[in-house]
Amino acid sequence: MRPKNTPNDPERRERILRAAIELVQRSGIASVTARSVAAEAGVPVGSVAYYFESVPGLLLEASARVLHLRTGTLGERLAGTRPDNVVRRLAELIHHQLTDQRTTSIVAYELYMLGMRDPKFREVSRASNAQLRDWLAEILPPAQAAHLAAVADGYQLQCLFEEETPSVARIERVLTG
Incomplete structure (x- = not known):
């Protein structure tokens, strides 16, 4: 018998969050609804509302998770x-x-772009953006670090639209360009 006030399914919240990320990976942000997430996670629709105040709230947490994983890498x-x-x-x-993380990169940029219109997402996107710049600033002068981070971010986004992935040498030439 389980103790009172303990979750029946302690992994449910995490499954819902992972399901939202998987839906964004597979079909984009527009595919994320309470129903689609519940179906993907194998939980009742009410569980999505129980753990997350709204679908945008779920996407905000998914965004923070994906962008955190990228900064860990x-x-x-x-x-x-x-x-x-x-x-x-x-x-x-x-x-x-x-290449190896292309799908994750697409999801990260799709969620990252939500920051253009929503102040809550903007904070997550800014924090993610600052990670590379701050890391580079430990190695390079701050202005050079900021420039290199902006070029890297913009070029990577541009490359996600292309059919062919540039070589490491090509990327290096663009970064130094």
Whole structure:
């Protein structure tokens, strides 16, 4: 017998959140509704409302989760970078995000763009954007770090529209351009 006031399904909230992210991956933000998320997670529709105040609230948390995962990859892949190899290492990271993590990158940018219209999403997007800039500022002068972060972010977004992924060498040339 389970104790009073304990969840019957302690993983339900997490399943709902993962289901929302999977729906965005597969079909885009417009596909995320309480019903679609509930069906994907295998839970009653009321569970979505129980754990999240609204679908935008669910998407906000999904956005924070995805962008946090991407910044975690940033730290892992760029540890030990020095001024003399920063552009090469950043080019390798971008290439990795355009190939091995392409789906996650598409989701991240789709959620990131919600920050253009919604102040809550804007804060999540700004924090994510600041991660690369702040990390680069530990290696490079702040103005150079800000410039490189902006070029990297913009170029990666542009590459997601292309059929062919540029090589690491091509990405490196664009970053130094």
